[in-house]
Amino acid sequence: MRKIITSVAVGSLFALGACNQSAEEQTADAIEQNAEDTADMLEDQSDAANVSEAGEEALENQADAVRAEGENQADAVREAN
Numbered sequence: 001m002r003k004i005i006t007s008v009a010v011g012s013l014f015a016l017g018a019c020n021q022s023a024e025e026q027t028a029d030a031i032e033q034n035a036e037d038t039a040d041m042l043e044d045q046s047d048a049a050n051v052s053e054a055g056e057e058a059l060e061n062q063a064d065a066v067r068a069e070g071e072n073q074a075d076a077v078r079e080a081n
Contacts, residue, residue: 035070
């Protein structure tokens, strides 16, 4: 999962090149957005009709963990310089 977040973040960095943000801030924002998108997808899966209650809770916990990891990675990028 971490490799996916990082690779998408780097790709997103190029898309954000026109903004007046520093490269570090652009990377951090991209990491956070990718984590949020991934977490939203997991929550959508947890809402599916064919997921058990235990499965729903596990997916929601995974979504929370993805968000937290994205925030931690973004903070690390911001603090690196």
